[in-house]
Amino acid sequence: MAPDRETRERTATGATAAPRPRTRLDQPMSPRRRLMPEWDPEAFGRLSERIARFLGTGRFLVWMTVAIILWVVWNVSAPYALRFDDYPFIFLTLMLSLQASYAAPLILLAQNRQADRDRVNLEQDRKQNERSIADTEYLTREIAALRVGLGEVATRDWIRSELQDLIKELEEHRPDGQVVFPTVPTERSRGRDVDDR
Incomplete structure (x- = not known):
């Protein structure tokens, strides 16, 4: 007679081990009962900030002073039975x-929330500054590359000066002093100079 499935599981896990209930991961857990009351920390933080802002105003000081004066005046001048x-x-x-x-x-809680907001803002500013620095460095490298590239480009003035130097060298080397060059139409060359500018 073959042992049934339960007997095989007991012998595999030990004879004294109780089978564990399996928890299903595809279903949400049922909410646990808590002894302490629950509250929304964000709502409580916003409320504490409102109270802290009110405590730091002149209006609060005026109302507090009025309340204390009324308290003292009432308890000094009212009939003894009403004090x-x-x-x-x-x-x-x-x-x-x-x-x-x-x-x-409440003031400390409001300050902590403000410090958290300041920390997030500083982190965003730091990231923005890093991006700006990276962009600036990239543009600086590009401008330097363009300057190097433009330094290697032959300009019209440089070519003219080189040609004039060549003409002088040719005049010096010819025995009769005459230099014959192919003629270029002057109108065309002047028109090209004007277009180049």
């Missing part, structure tokens, strides 16, 4: 400490 924070103003101190303890991390 909620007597003279040492302990509750006011607690509220200001609470506001400061929340303001500092």
